[in-house]
Amino acid sequence: xxxxxxASNNPGKxxxxxxxxxxxxxxxxxxxxxxxxxxxxxxxxxIENALTKxxxxxxxxxxxxxxxxxxxxxHALGGEPGVHSARYxxxxxxAPRDDQDRRNNEKLLRALEGAVDRRAHYYCVIVLLxxxxxxxPLIAEAEWHGEILKAPRGQGxxxxxxxxxxxxxxxxxxxxxPAEKNRVSHRGRALAVLLAKLRTLQTA
Numbered sequence: 001x002x003x004x005x006x007a008s009n010n011p012g013k014x015x016x017x018x019x020x021x022x023x024x025x026x027x028x029x030x031x032x033x034x035x036x037x038x039x040x041x042x043x044x045x046x047i048e049n050a051l052t053k054x055x056x057x058x059x060x061x062x063x064x065x066x067x068x069x070x071x072x073x074x075h076a077l078g079g080e081p082g083v084h085s086a087r088y089x090x091x092x093x094x095a096p097r098d099d100q101d102r103r104n105n106e107k108l109l110r111a112l113e114g115a116v117d118r119r120a121h122y123y124c125v126i127v128l129l130x131x132x133x134x135x136x137p138l139i140a141e142a143e144w145h146g147e148i149l150k151a152p153r154g155q156g157x158x159x160x161x162x163x164x165x166x167x168x169x170x171x172x173x174x175x176x177x178p179a180e181k182n183r184v185s186h187r188g189r190a191l192a193v194l195l196a197k198l199r200t201l202q203t204a
Contacts, residue, residue: 001130001198003027005034007057007067010086011097012158013187017066020182020191024198029063036060046070046083050127051137059132066194070124070187072160074108074148076115081108082123085159097158105152105163118147120164124186126194140193144186146173157181 006017009032018028031038039056041049046069053067071085081088081104089103112118121143128138144166152162154174161173166184173181182188 001026001064001201003029003063004128005036005057005061005063005065006030007036007039007053007065009038010158013068015178016182016185016187017068017191019178020188020195024195031057031061031065034061034063041069041083044083046123046125047127047139049083050125051129054127054129054137055132058129058134064128064130065132066126066128068124068126068187068190070122072108072120072122072148072164074112074118074120076117076119077111080111101159105160108148108160108163109150112148112150118149119145120148121145122160122164122186124190126187126190128194128198138194138197140190140197142186142189142193144184144189 004026006014006028008014009030014030021028036057039053041052043049043052050067050069053069054065057067058065069083071082073079073082085104089107123143125139125141146164146166149163149165149172153172154162156176157174164173166173173185
């Protein structure tokens with residue numbers, strides 16, 4: 001496998017995925033650079049949405065495809081926003097990523113007004129298909145546990161990172177350096193599992 005299409009146009013995700021897969025020396029290309037439109041994500045589970053995105057990107061390009069589906073799940077909200085995390089505060093028309101993230105964070109804070117239990121976890125599942133009809137996709141998943149603050153902190157990361165406090169570190173996801181975040185985050189750990197599986201395939 002020399003070239004891999006990433007079924008995402010999210011710049012934050014692309015940075016993290018490219019950094020962690022760099023040791024494999026695989027050319028990693030975002031789907032937008034190949035003219036692939038975003039796939040619909042109609043399902044209620046992360047794994048179904050990830051598989052759908054990867055199949056779509058692989059079918060259009062003829063390349064192996066990697067997709068992740070991830071989100072923040074808040075205990076007091078019954079697991080919401082969950083699979084709806086990226087579109088939690090969806091408004092008519094397309095909004096710049098930063099505006100979308102800000103609106104999502106504001107909606108989450110409103111939903112948690114007065115809540116005592118602010119526990120939450122990020123969840124990520126990553127799927128890699130060697131071809132669109134691959135019957136044995138590579139799958140890796142991980143969780144990242146923390147709690148939701150009452151106000152954002154930090155300038156890094158993306159999504160809900162400014163609100164997501166990691167108690168053992170005393171910092172939010174947005175206060176971590178990129179390399180730090182890649183070591184401990186849901187996506188970083190899921191990608192590490194996937195990386196190990198890919199290395200096994202390369203040496204088989």
